[in-house]
Amino acid sequence: MYYNIPAEQAILGLILKNNDIIIDIDLKPHYFGDLKHQKLFSTILKLYQEGKKIDYINIGQEIKLDEVGGLSYLADLITYADITLDKAKIDIIKEKYKQRELFRVISKVKTEIENKPFQDLINEMQMELFKIDDTETETLIADKELFMEIVFPQIDEKIKSDNKIQGLRCNISSIDAMINGFQKGKLYFIAGRPGMGKSAVTINIANEIAKKHKVLYCSLEMTAEEIGLRRLASESYIDMAKIERGVLTEEEIKKLNYTANRLFKNYIVINDTPALHINDIYRIAKKQKLRGKLDMLVIDHIGLVKSEGDTVREQVTNICIMLKNIAKELEIPVVALSQLNRGVEQRADKR
Numbered sequence: 001m002y003y004n005i006p007a008e009q010a011i012l013g014l015i016l017k018n019n020d021i022i023i024d025i026d027l028k029p030h031y032f033g034d035l036k037h038q039k040l041f042s043t044i045l046k047l048y049q050e051g052k053k054i055d056y057i058n059i060g061q062e063i064k065l066d067e068v069g070g071l072s073y074l075a076d077l078i079t080y081a082d083i084t085l086d087k088a089k090i091d092i093i094k095e096k097y098k099q100r101e102l103f104r105v106i107s108k109v110k111t112e113i114e115n116k117p118f119q120d121l122i123n124e125m126q127m128e129l130f131k132i133d134d135t136e137t138e139t140l141i142a143d144k145e146l147f148m149e150i151v152f153p154q155i156d157e158k159i160k161s162d163n164k165i166q167g168l169r170c171n172i173s174s175i176d177a178m179i180n181g182f183q184k185g186k187l188y189f190i191a192g193r194p195g196m197g198k199s200a201v202t203i204n205i206a207n208e209i210a211k212k213h214k215v216l217y218c219s220l221e222m223t224a225e226e227i228g229l230r231r232l233a234s235e236s237y238i239d240m241a242k243i244e245r246g247v248l249t250e251e252e253i254k255k256l257n258y259t260a261n262r263l264f265k266n267y268i269v270i271n272d273t274p275a276l277h278i279n280d281i282y283r284i285a286k287k288q289k290l291r292g293k294l295d296m297l298v299i300d301h302i303g304l305v306k307s308e309g310d311t312v313r314e315q316v317t318n319i320c321i322m323l324k325n326i327a328k329e330l331e332i333p334v335v336a337l338s339q340l341n342r343g344v345e346q347r348a349d350k351r
Contacts, residue, residue, distance in 0.1 A: 002100040003033020006080065007089040012037060013081030015044055016074065019054045021085055023286050031097040040068040051291045101132040168213055168296060168333060170205040182209070182296060182333035187324045191338040198337050199300055203230050205335070206298055210266035213295035216288050217270045218281055220304035224270040235259045269293070277306040278322045289330045297326065301337035 015022050022044065029042040043062045047054050056065070056074055065071050082089075105128040109121055116124075167181025182188060192198045199222065206215050219227055233240040236259040238252055248256070271284060281299065288294035299305065302319050309315035320336075327334040 002103055003096050004092050005034060007092045007096075008032050008034055008037045009077055009080040010082055010086065010089050011093065012040060012044075013077035013079065014085060016054060017078050017081045019048065020287065022048050022054075023283050023290070024085055025090060027090060027093060031093050033093075033096055033100065036068045036073075039063065040074075043068070049290055049292060051293075098132050102129070105129060105132070168209050171208045172205065175205070182335065184331045184333060185328045186333050187320070187327050188333060188335045189338050190335060191340055193340045198339075200230065200234070202298060202300060202335065202337055203227060204234055206268055206296070207231055207235065207263075207266065209296055210268045214267045214288070214293050215269070215296045215298060216285060216294055217268055217298045217300070218276060218284070219270060219272045219300045220274055220276055221300055222272065224272045227270055227272070231263060232256055232259055235263060267293075275304065275306055278319050281305065282322065282326055285326055285330060285332075289332070294330065294332060296332055297330075297334045299323065299334070299336045301339055303339050 011025060011027070015025070027041065029038045029045070032038045032041055040059070043059055044054050046062060047058050052058050056071055059065065059068070059074070060071075065074070068074065105125060108128070109125050112121060165176050165181040167179070167183035167186075169176050169181050179188070190198050190202055206217055209215055217227065222230075229240065229243055232238075233243055236252075236255050238248070238255065242248055242252070243256070269288065273280075281297075285294060285297050302316065302323075305319050307315045307318045307322070309318050323334050323336055326332075
């Protein structure tokens with residue numbers, strides 16, 4: 001049997017029970033052996049990407065429930081769900097998919113064995129077998145493909161852009177010119193000693209980019225309220241101390257209201273959960289990306305992010321590796337703030 005219905009039911013039931021678990025399920029619709037499960041999972045992905053609740057009503061709005069077994073079958077799926085995600089069931093579904101594909105390739109060869117030369121059949125079969133494991137992470141790029149299909153097309157686009165900034169513009173001309181805008185797949189660090197204005201600069205950068213793009217701001221140090229006050233002060237050019245004390249003139253209050261109305265049009269989502277684990281940041285970012293609501297990720301700051309490691313050095317290394325992986329996988333720029341040690345101030349050469 002080249003499918004495992006109980007495993008498929010358990011995974012689908014768990015998603016219906018806990019929608020956000022889909023972030024940790026790296027499956028594709030065609031991995032499922034049952035056609036109604038393929039249809040259901042495809043619909044589930046669509047709903048999640050659109051930010052809609054995955055329930056019977058919304059599923060019924062997308063497809064006829066009879067196509068996925070009917071309302072009673074969907075209700076039964078929840079009873080098959082495990083309490084937590086069982087990764088072994090995901091592996092079973094993937095393995096069964098590969099077995100089905102292998103059977104398909106062998107069957108195809110059997111029908112063509114009398115009509116094609118042996119070597120042609122072997123070559124075709126090998127190519128088909130290589131395609132089966134589309135979960136393979138290894139990417140090999142030969143020079144011809146690299147230069148002709150990747151490098152030169154990018155150079156051509158840059159020439160046609162007439163010297164425009166390629167990445168996301170923060171409208172701080174010196175930064176935009178230096179890094180050519182914040183680019184997809186890259187990890188950027190804004191580092192400095194405490195009190196040097198790292199957060200202030202980063203909030204301004206996020207504010208500018210959020211005028212045209214979607215920004216996720218993970219603040220492990222400041223609360224969302226503090227960030228909101230800083231954004232208002234920065235955009236309205238009103239002293240932060242005056243806003244915090246409430247010592248404002250009528251004109252300044254009007255100015256703040258006007259500024260707030262402008263900021264409403266920006267798209268910044270703030271997560272101010274303290275002591276976030278790097279894996280939590282990944283899940284939050286992936287969730288936003290799946291829903292089409294993420295163009296840039298900001299972490300303030302990496303010294304407060306939790307990670308595995310016996311020493312601080314190991315933890316920071318793991319965090320940096322993970323942030324770079326997030327940038328590449330989600331195809332977004334990631335900006336991380338880093339606090340430098342005050343010990344440098346005691347050194348004679350300041351290094």
